[in-house]
């Protein structure tokens with residue numbers, strides 16, 4: 001099992017600083033080794049913690065042209081809808097860095113606008129398969145599942161990650177790469193999401209969580225509580241939890257970082 005590390009910081013600002021370093025180091029490693037860097041984004045607060053990458057030194061030193069961007073989950077709506085994770089990422093991050101537009105793989109806009117969750121999930125899985133065939137995404141050992149270089153995840157206060165919610169069946173999917181939900185407890189109800197095997201095949205998984213309302217779930221997830229989706233998070237190389245003091249406050253060792 002990959003090591004699960006945790007890095008605890010006083011403020012969200014410090015998280016942004018360290019997250020930028022972590023991401024930039026992995027970017028240079030994968031760009032050197034593979035010539036591409038596959039990055040998976042989520043929605044929620046995460047995007048607001050990527051701002052450090054938008055300035056010096058990273059804006060000039062990161063090989064942005066080699067990045068390929070995917071979403072671990074997406075709300076089923078058009079790209080310009082206020083609920084869209086694509087829009088959130090575009091407005092707050094993607095529009096400010098020189099990643100080629102053709103390297104950004106969003107949900108199918110038409111199916112999103114129609115609200116067709118099932119077909120949107122199938123179409124997104126086809127898109128991933130195409131990128132595997134083009135050697136942009138690797139596959140994980142003999143399993144055939146896609147293996148992303150880095151996933152940037154968040155967790156809700158109920159312990160959900162991506163759009164895998166406690167007590168919902170999607171967490172048990174073992175074959176599909178992308179599935180869908182039409183009764184998400186977190187609005188909006190229609191979403192598509194990577195499945196657990198895909199999430200856990202990633203080389204590096206970052207889970208970034210802040211604030212007091214997440215503290216119980218952080219403690220439960222880091223105790224590997226299996227009925228919490230985030231308690232089942234693993235990775236091929238490592239999982240790193242980036243936490244602020246409030247989110248880490250219910251952990252047995254409190255604010256200690258464990259590396």
Ligand SMILES: O=C(O)[C@H](O)[C@@H](O)[C@H](O)[C@H](O)COP(=O)(O)O
Nearest residue numbers: 042043044045154155156161162
């Ligand atoms: O589409 C979504 O809603 C997100 O991708 C979701 O899975 C998010 O990552 C968590 O809910 C954490 O959200 P916060 O960071 O806002 O707590």
